[in-house]
Amino acid sequence: MFSKTALLAALLAAVASVTARPLDVWDPEITSPTAGVRWLPGDIHNITWDTSNAPADISEVSMIVLAKGGVEDIANPLAQGFDLRAGFVPVAIPLSTVSGDDYAIVLFGDSGNLSPTFTIL
Numbered sequence: 001m002f003s004k005t006a007l008l009a010a011l012l013a014a015v016a017s018v019t020a021r022p023l024d025v026w027d028p029e030i031t032s033p034t035a036g037v038r039w040l041p042g043d044i045h046n047i048t049w050d051t052s053n054a055p056a057d058i059s060e061v062s063m064i065v066l067a068k069g070g071v072e073d074i075a076n077p078l079a080q081g082f083d084l085r086a087g088f089v090p091v092a093i094p095l096s097t098v099s100g101d102d103y104a105i106v107l108f109g110d111s112g113n114l115s116p117t118f119t120i121l
């Protein structure tokens, strides 16, 4: 049976090993959409990003959300669970998307990365 001290030591060792090998925070640059493109609801487009500087330890988290006027629609991701190393994932623009020229794509790995602003007609 573990004594409290042994348990604490094990816990501290576990914490230390986690902090000793942090995941690299990778902020891939989104290469599509580019500024000012015009997409239609119902369109399927590849979201693409630069994978040339991908670290060895890569995030298991991947998600793409649409943002309008800087407000991210986290509740309705356009894609998730894809391979960040692939550099692209096709997404469908929901038919219910209202038109606007203040849309952006947010790509999540360890942190969020914002595309240039584009239009949905």
Ligand SMILES: *[C@@H]1O[C@H](CO)[C@@H](O)[C@H](O)[C@H]1NC(C)=O
Pocket: 044, 045, 046, 088, 090
């Ligand atoms: C997305 O990119 C892949 C790889 O280049 C390509 O095979 C596929 O046809 C593209 N899909 C769309 C919707 O453009």
